Amino acid sequence: MSSASKTLDLLTYFTVDRPEIGLTRLCRLADRDKATTYRHLQSLEGAGFVEQNPLTKNYRLGPRLLQLAQIREVTVPRSAGVEAPLNVLADATGETSHVSVLSGQTLYTLEAVESPRHSIRVIMDVDTFPLHATSSGHCALAFGSPALMDVAAGSLTAFTETTVTDPQDLRTRVEVTQSSGFARSTGSFEDDVYSLGVPLFDQTGLFAGAVSTASVASRFTPELEQIIKSHLIIAARAITRNWGGTVPASVEAAWAATLAQPQELEPST
Amino acid sequence: MSSASKTLDLLTYFTVDRPEIGLTRLCRLADRDKATTYRHLQSLEGAGFVEQNPLTKNYRLGPRLLQLAQIREVTVPRSAGVEAPLNVLADATGETSHVSVLSGQTLYTLEAVESPRHSIRVIMDVDTFPLHATSSGHCALAFGSPALMDVAAGSLTAFTETTVTDPQDLRTRVEVTQSSGFARSTGSFEDDVYSLGVPLFDQTGLFAGAVSTASVASRFTPELEQIIKSHLIIAARAITRNWGGTVPASVEAAWAATLAQPQELEPST
DNA sequence: AGTAGTGGTTCATATTGTGAACCCTTGTTT
DNA sequence: AAACAAGGGTTCACAATATGAACCACTACT
Structure with a gap:
């Protein structure tokens, strides 16, 4: 050394x-x-x-x-730290992957990449994400400011038949996201699009955005879900790190617990 | 090395x-x-x-x-970087010295120290400084956001007979502050209190506050003014540095020009 | 007066840093 | 397509630099 x-x-x-x-x-x-x-x-x-x-x-x-942090902040855009991990994520999962950032009370798309592995894939053509209907949104509600919940509860537009429109229902789902560390959307924003997302944090230690994948529903097996989850964690750690943040211990613990669950079916040593 | x-x-x-x-x-x-x-x-x-x-x-x-800058910022208060240079200033000049910080559109006292050298001295008992009537305020107007001028021009309270109450007059004086790097107040806030001030900057590169001295008028000779000015510069550099900023080149140049002036009376080589 | 804690310093030892010259890749010139 | 230039990265003999046990000076408590 x-x-x-x-x-x-x-x-x-x-x-x-x-x-x-x-x-x-x-x-x-x-x-x-x-x-x-x-x-x-x-x-x-x-x-x-x-x-x-x-x-x-x-x-x-x-x-x-x-001084140096100021130079870094002024000089290096958030997107610079997103590109590489996002490509890895899309590559490893074969699914369309994207990162959104929270600005005020809105989630904006920062960057999206499509994996070329499948000819049928989800195309990202939105630039703001409804908080109540997307996995990124659920991450914001679960790990961001509590004030966001009020905003979300105020406009529960039904995009599909499975969109959550009941405030109490939404709260329950967000609690699941909090305790598991993963947000999950099964066609709640667009039909046949299943999505998984995890939160991102910046140097203030607060929720700053989310990274997620969007899969076509027919492809979304439990095996794929496991693969996506493990790679989402890798991406979230890398991006969070690059934004000057650290993943809160509680979130790391939630991820570990969630990933450990399926293995419990196997006999342990 | x-x-x-x-x-x-x-x-x-x-x-x-x-x-x-x-x-x-x-x-x-x-x-x-x-x-x-x-x-x-x-x-x-x-x-x-x-x-x-x-x-x-x-x-x-x-x-x-x-990350590290965040820790520093959360952890070390502005006042921590002010104490030592302010003591040196008060010691070297024998005058009451203080630092004010700009928060929003108001200048607040951050720290003040009295020099024990003289039994008659200025006691700082205000905690916000009117922009139009104090040397710290003139620094804010000269080196801070132009919006401050509108605020100042909106409440030109006359504290003493020499307080500037005419907007155009104020503008002229602020221009002098800009070009000289020093703000000067001769009894404009309190009678018999002469004050000199210089601007402070933080890591954003913007005006963040001012350091100044307050002398009793009877003591304020040209010689003392020279001494105060040179020590104000030292204090301003130290505090600005500690706040993660750097003194803008234009301000340094203004100081150099102002300090050089008296020497011009002497024959040059 | 003694003790235990702190920050700071010394100097012989050996780990470590150094830089000229090297390779490899990319993009441009001839 | 061969030659060239300019960039990032690597090697290895050589020498400068880092290291830590033991030291001093100071303070606070017993």
Whole structure:
């Protein structure tokens, strides 16, 4: 491991719960020598990545990060971090995949890719997603601001025969999404389109969008569903990471629990 | 220079005007060997501080910065970066010094410190500053959003006999502040209180607040004014830096020009 | 006065970083 | 199509740099 990597690694120990760390404490956390850690901190401080609280002598993240983050934010569009994972998802599942972002109270399409594997496939031709009728929408309701539920409940347009139009029914389904980590739509927006989606998060730690797949209903077997789910998780982690966020532990746990379920049918060791 | 410092130094070459840099180009910019630079970039990429544009192979700032900046922002209050420079300012000038921050269309006191040097001194007992009558306010008008001028022009309360109450007069004075880099108030808010102020900027690159001194009028000699001005600049640079900003070149130039003026009376080489 | 905690420093040791020269790929010129 | 240039990435002998045990200085508590 290079010295530079070790130096940068020190920054991982600063979190919102532990914003200031003393030299000795950081040594223990990183399991490194004091002299080494001190020199590394000097380098970081010189570059403005950490600064020392003049009172406590503890170290904390420095102002330089604000500058660089600003440049990144202004400079790299959200879509840049979406393309690669979305292609992988479409490739691995063979299904049309897309990412939507929440802006205000609306979910907009950020990017969509179709897999060429099947000649019959779902074409994405919408650019905003109704919250109550799509898997991305359900992700927003389940993991976004509670205020979104009021917005959704206010316009329960029936797109198909299976569209959820009862507020209480919607609430129940959103609860399932919360506890499973996956949103599921079986023809509720367009007939014969089954969709699975998972939430995305950005650097604020809040819900920022969703990634989902849309399959033609006739192809949607339990086996495919398993494959899609596992690849949705991979995509969600990658995109969330690229947006400066981390997948909340509760969501990771929900995913793990959901994916473990089918295996329970097999005899365990 | 440590390897870690050299590695971190690479990040300085990324700006809003130059968001993506190729390996060879970065070598030329940093004047370093290609292999070295490549390894440094690998370290940075491993930590998420840079990422590679998969199409162009150019490097750009990475998502990790967003996370860390978020932690810094949530964790370190603005006031933390103000205390030390403000104490230095009060110490060096012997005058009451304070920092105000712009929130919406209002300037609030963030922190004030009195110098114990003189027994007669200005006590700061306000917590919002009228834009038209204080040096901090003039900084906001000169370097903040143009919309502030409309707000200010809408309530030109006369606090003293010298308070500017004519909109056109105010505009002229703000122009002087813009071109000199310094705001000056001679008893316009409180009688016998002369004040000098300079603008502060944050990571967005916009006006974020002001740092200023308040002197009793009888003490305010041209010599003191020079001393205050030079120390205001030092404080403004330090605070701006700590807020993740940089002093705009135009402001730096204005300061340099203003400070150079008295020397012009001396014969030049 | 003693103890245990902190941040910071030293110096011999050896791990690590370094850069000239290399390869490979792509796109352009002749 | 052959030659060329320019970019990213890699190699390996060499040397600079990082490392950590032991150290100092300071503070707070016993």
